[in-house]
Amino acid sequence: MNAMLRCLLWRDLQLVVRRKSDAVAALFFFIIATSLFPLGVGSEPALLRAVGPGVLWVAALLSAMLSLNRLFAADHADGSLEQLVLMPVPLTLTVAVKTLAHWLTSGLPLVLLAPLLGLQFDLAGDALAVLTLSLLLGTPLLSLIGAIGAALTLGVRGGGVLLAVLVLPLYIPVLIFGAGAVSACAHGMSPWGGLSLLGALLVLGVVFAPFAAAAALRVSLE
């Protein structure tokens, strides 16, 4: 069973590497969206420091959402998703592994890139560290919650917009705790409250989200 799941992870990663444009485009979206904000709101360092955490987190949210339809849609289109469902492995684990592959190729690059973009918003060193840590805890949650939405909207008319409408309200707690921790740190308060809650949500998400996503996938493939 482990070998099969490892194989699946490797396959998903290889697919992304061989079709780089999807993953890279979502990353570029993250960079461009954050770079637009100083042009829109003005470049005073105090203002940028105030809006920076929120802007970076919202951009991360939207960028993670853009890459969500990659999670199941291609496999659904060429029929391999049905084969994956038939594997002698619990569907929950299959979904968890696919979600992990999605996070490694969409969430992790955001985490690595965020400190660099944080510099554009004049964030101090410790705020940058908290930003990176909060994204490290938060982006897996974005992939996990997003997997439920992606499974529900599989092959549905106007799926992309519908996915956004379904998933964005569910992302709100992640946004609040993530951006809240960074702003707390920037204001000289302890960021650990927000980070601990993000960690708690991540544990909840890891346990329940693959289960819900697997149920949703079964509904969509019925």
Add this chain to the structure above:
Amino acid sequence: MGFSTIHWYRYASPQAFYPLAGTLAPLFLAIAMGLGLIGLFIAFFVAPTDFQQGEAYRIIFIHVPAAWMSMFIYLVMACWGAVGLALNARLSFMMAQALAPTGAMFTLVALVTGALWGKPMWGAWWVWDARLTSELILLFLYLGAMALHSAVDEPRRADKAFAVFALVGAINVPIIYFSVKWWNTLHQGASISLTKAPAMAAVMLWGMLILALACWAYSIGAAMLRVRCIIAEREREASWMNEMREAE
């Protein structure tokens, strides 16, 4: 006929439930109308003017029942979805689907009346208070669930997807509420506290409770009417539906 002699599971079939819903809907709507008139009479003519807020406080007679219903209907909808998923019963999914528009309507009413009350009281149409924000998100969840149902062509898949999303949303509603509350205390400090309700005159409370009951009766009646439409649409090919139509 005693309670135990009626076969309650019989009404899990759309064929048996369709006429029952047809009897219950006007009954509940009439109750809603009666209680609503009594409640509104108390609200506008019996209840005294509030010495702090003046006449504008009277909007809570509609606002509070609507806010209660908006949350309660979401829970009921998620429960019907769960029953549907567990027992694979068609009628449960239909009930869940029938409740969604009423719930969304009450959420919208709560938001609009809240804004109308907030303008004279707080001097702002909208405040990013924890309750307001989570109510807005609740509206998004309702609209998302309804959009999902209408986007999927195949009814059975639409039903199940709707139920899964309603359940995921129901788990998220408390998390969203507490996250927004936490965020609110971080950003605004102690701004406006809605949690400490002022001691209310008994007659005001009675007015509110009667109107809340009216909203309950209305929700049941509206859901019954809507579920009849849904059954009629889904079962239009069924022989019993055609026989009933011919008999009429």
